[in-house]
Amino acid sequence: MSLNETLFQRAQITTPGGVNSPVRAFRSVGGTPRFIKKAQGPYFWDADDRQYIDYIGSWGPAILGHAHPEVIQAVQEAATLGLSFGAPTEAEILMAEEICKLVPSIEQVRLVSSGTEATMSALRLARGATKRDKIIKFEGCYHGHADSLLVKAGSGLLTFGNPTSAGVPEDFTKHTLVLDYNNCEQLESAFQQFGDQIACVIVEPVAGNMNLIKASEAFLQTMRRLCSHHGSILIFDEVMCGFRVALGGAQSLYNIKPDLTALGKVIGGGLPVASFGGRADIMAHLAPLGGVYQAGTLSGNPVAVAAGLTTLKLIQKPGFYQHLSTQTQKLVDGVNAAAQEAQLDFCADAIGGMFGLYFSKTVPTSFEQVMKSDANQFKQFFHKMLDHGIYLAPSAFEAGFVSATHDDKVIETTINAARSVFSELTC
Numbered sequence: 001m002s003l004n005e006t007l008f009q010r011a012q013i014t015t016p017g018g019v020n021s022p023v024r025a026f027r028s029v030g031g032t033p034r035f036i037k038k039a040q041g042p043y044f045w046d047a048d049d050r051q052y053i054d055y056i057g058s059w060g061p062a063i064l065g066h067a068h069p070e071v072i073q074a075v076q077e078a079a080t081l082g083l084s085f086g087a088p089t090e091a092e093i094l095m096a097e098e099i100c101k102l103v104p105s106i107e108q109v110r111l112v113s114s115g116t117e118a119t120m121s122a123l124r125l126a127r128g129a130t131k132r133d134k135i136i137k138f139e140g141c142y143h144g145h146a147d148s149l150l151v152k153a154g155s156g157l158l159t160f161g162n163p164t165s166a167g168v169p170e171d172f173t174k175h176t177l178v179l180d181y182n183n184c185e186q187l188e189s190a191f192q193q194f195g196d197q198i199a200c201v202i203v204e205p206v207a208g209n210m211n212l213i214k215a216s217e218a219f220l221q222t223m224r225r226l227c228s229h230h231g232s233i234l235i236f237d238e239v240m241c242g243f244r245v246a247l248g249g250a251q252s253l254y255n256i257k258p259d260l261t262a263l264g265k266v267i268g269g270g271l272p273v274a275s276f277g278g279r280a281d282i283m284a285h286l287a288p289l290g291g292v293y294q295a296g297t298l299s300g301n302p303v304a305v306a307a308g309l310t311t312l313k314l315i316q317k318p319g320f321y322q323h324l325s326t327q328t329q330k331l332v333d334g335v336n337a338a339a340q341e342a343q344l345d346f347c348a349d350a351i352g353g354m355f356g357l358y359f360s361k362t363v364p365t366s367f368e369q370v371m372k373s374d375a376n377q378f379k380q381f382f383h384k385m386l387d388h389g390i391y392l393a394p395s396a397f398e399a400g401f402v403s404a405t406h407d408d409k410v411i412e413t414t415i416n417a418a419r420s421v422f423s424e425l426t427c
């Protein structure tokens with residue numbers, strides 16, 4: 001038995017399913033999760049000392065590659081000064097200033113410790129500020145596991161959603177309208193019917209939780225226009241795509257100004273930092289200024305903020321995003337070409353340092369389309385790539401991530417592995 005298998009068996013005794021976050025359990029691809037011992041640059045090593053080229057990058061944060069020396073040094077220095085104070089620090093001001101500078105729609109920001117906290121708090125704030133209850137989200141977008149966001153579409157068009165998790169009362173989701181991503185007509189109808197009751201629309205402007213799906217410009221513009229017209233708050237959930245697709249996030253690429261933005265992942269550089277922020281008049285509703293309560297023992301933690309600040313400094317180096325996008329595009333082009341040689345129904349797409357691999361003829365634009373891709377072929381592909389030392393997201397419905405340390409050699413090795421794997425795939 002391999003050490004990974006031994007550890008997985010042991011983990012299941014004391015931890016439900018053996019993991020602390022479900023996707024790590026390999027349930028949708030089968031097999032044994034790899035238990036990671038250490039990581040450096042584009043690589044990590046499992047308990048059996050096998051090396052992998054890593055394309056999940058901690059599900060987004062590791063944009064500089066793993067264990068960047070300057071980030072590690074900043075963390076070590078911060079740690080020697082104390083781990084947590086429960087009182088404010090200057091570093092938190094620096095972090096807030098940096099976020100507001102890089103994402104101009106954010107006039108004020110509050111730091112939290114996870115993306116879930118960021119979106120959950122942004123929702124509460126939107127509801128508190130508008131004094132409305134209803135919210136709109138889109139099928140296939142994931143915003144963390146707050147109760148009112150664990151919802152799938154109801155049985156009819158424009159009916160309110162049903163919980164996707166046991167333990168979420170229908171009473172909590174009855175205010176959440178779930179619409180199709182990239183469907184402008186549906187959005188128009190929803191606002192026509194419920195416009196004056198909608199507190200906010202929350203969206204991943206580049207969706208990375210149903211594989212990679214880009215919003216159309218028309219979709220985001222329609223959303224902006226309708227929110228402004230009806231006094232609803234537009235929340236961009238850029239926990240994943242923020243600082244990942246461009247320095248100013250997806251909003252800088254689409255040139256659309258949301259009212260609130262949730263950030264996470266990259267801004268913590270691998271430690272638990274996330275944030276929500278936006279228009280100062282909306283943020284003024286937050287305690288201690290206003291009546292919307294939100295708090296956190298470890299919010300703005302000094303060690304985590306040190307990692308985040310250093311990461312934000314390093315990604316501002318000239319050419320950083322150019323290099324990241326070029327490497328990601330090389331990967332996608334190479335894998336696409338290899339799939340064509342093998343005459344497979346496969347395509348790949350990229351934006352910034354994020355990519356999507358789809359076992360379908362065309363790049364999907366909605367949850368419905370992405371669900372039609374061939375999950376069975378993905379499973380085979382995933383395991384064969386793993387055998388070649390390439391670690392992809394263990395699900396056909398997650399995006400992939402490239403870091404600044406994925407150099408030409410690493411990308412070439414990956415493309416060669418994909419070429420060899422594609423030739424062995426069966427229908």
Ligand code: PLP
Pocket residue numbers: 059113114115116117119142143144145204208209237238239240241264265274
């Ligand atoms: N929002 C988006 C877009 C995400 O991708 C995620 C996590 O993957 C979250 C929110 C939740 O973040 P966290 O896992 O830090 O709670």
